[in-house]
Amino acid sequence: MIAADGVESKFARWCGIDTTVPMAEIETCVQYLMTDIDIDSGLNAFYLGRDVAPEGYVWIFSKGEKTANVGIGISGKMCKDGKRPKDYLDAFIAEHLPNGKIIELMAGGVSACKPLECTVADGLIIVGDAARLSDPITGGGIINAMYTGKLAGEVAAESIAAGGDCSKKALMRYDTEWRCSKMGKGLKRNYQVKEIFIKLKDEKLNSIVKSVNKLDMEIFDTKYLIRELVKYNPWLLKDIGTLRRLLD
Numbered sequence: 608m609i610a611a612d613g614v615e616s617k618f619a620r621w622c623g624i625d626t627t628v629p630m631a632e633i634e635t636c637v638q639y640l641m642t643d644i645d646i647d648s649g650l651n652a653f654y655l656g657r658d659v660a661p662e663g664y665v666w667i668f669s670k671g672e673k674t675a676n677v678g679i680g681i682s683g684k685m686c687k688d689g690k691r692p693k694d695y696l697d698a699f700i701a702e703h704l705p706n707g708k709i710i711e712l713m714a715g716g717v718s719a720c721k722p723l724e725c726t727v728a729d730g731l732i733i734v735g736d737a738a739r740l741s742d743p744i745t746g747g748g749i750i751n752a753m754y755t756g757k758l759a760g761e762v763a764a765e766s767i768a769a770g771g772d773c774s775k776k777a778l779m780r781y782d783t784e785w786r787c788s789k790m791g792k793g794l795k796r797n798y799q800v801k802e803i804f805i806k807l808k809d810e811k812l813n814s815i816v817k818s819v820n821k822l823d824m825e826i827f828d829t830k831y832l833i834r835e836l837v838k839y840n841p842w843l844l845k846d847i848g849t850l851r852r853l854l855d
């Protein structure tokens with residue numbers, strides 16, 4: 608059985624695995640598909656700040672001319688009456704995109720926690736959001752779900768072809784392989800970085816964001832972003848501790 612049932616991750620729970628995400632580590636999200644908005648279709652925009660999206664961010668991900676996914680994720684622990692993600696998003700849109708039209712709404716949770724301690728059991732492989740494999744900084748999980756889904760299929764097929772041993776021990780190759788992959792190492796590093804960033808005050812976030820305009824977008828990825836942020840904001844190392852080792 609391959610559990611690919613997303614963030615609710617009920618199937619693994621039915622199998623006795625604790626898939627609980629701490630309230631502080633579930634990002635509660637709302638997204639509109641908007642049109643008639645004046646945006647640069649070549650850019651994705653991120654807005655950070657306590658008043659904009661506490662412990663999260665607002666995104667504008669272009670989908671072409673005048674159309675974009677405009678969404679928000681905030682920490683579950685910051686969510687209360689009058690301060691739900693939709694309240695923040697509607698306020699943001701009223702200020703920045705007042706003439707836009709909303710043509711679709713979607714809502715959901717995104718985990719920003721560590722992956723499950725083990726993503727296999729006897730006869731079971733857990734993939735994607737169900738295994739808590741979305742990026743703790745960006746919340747992006749589509750590529751990770753596709754990568755682990757494919758890997759799980761391969762490991763399951765090989766185990767069956769080799770005589771049908773689908774024990775936890777036989778399936779462990781799946782767990783080891785994704786943890787040693789670029790994705791697995793990135794998730795580990797980004798969890799630690801996220802823990803630092805969510806505690807930063809807005810003034811410090813502003814000073815960090817100012818250094819982003821020095822980035823070379825041709826070679827951009829999360830690891831490069833963090834390395835460059837530390838280069839221009841060396842005080843981050845004081846907070847980040849083991850980050851230097853993780854960046855090597």
Ligand SMILES: Cc1cc2nc3c(=O)[nH]c(=O)nc-3n(C[C@H](O)[C@H](O)[C@H](O)COP(=O)(O)OP(=O)(O)OC[C@H]3O[C@@H](n4cnc5c(N)ncnc54)[C@H](O)[C@@H]3O)c2cc1C
Pocket residue numbers: 611612613614617636637638668678713714715716717734735736737741746747748749750752
């Ligand atoms: C508002 C929002 C915006 C996002 N934007 C982005 C983005 O821009 N980029 C990005 O990379 N990620 C984004 N994500 C995260 C991304 O959606 C997930 O990481 C990704 O979809 C995970 O894929 P998955 O296959 O693991 O789970 P899912 O896509 O959630 O798929 C799980 C499927 O299993 C089905 N299911 C559940 N239980 C059962 C059951 N018992 N039986 C049968 N079927 C079942 C569900 O209906 C669902 O179709 C966003 C998330 C949200 C909430």
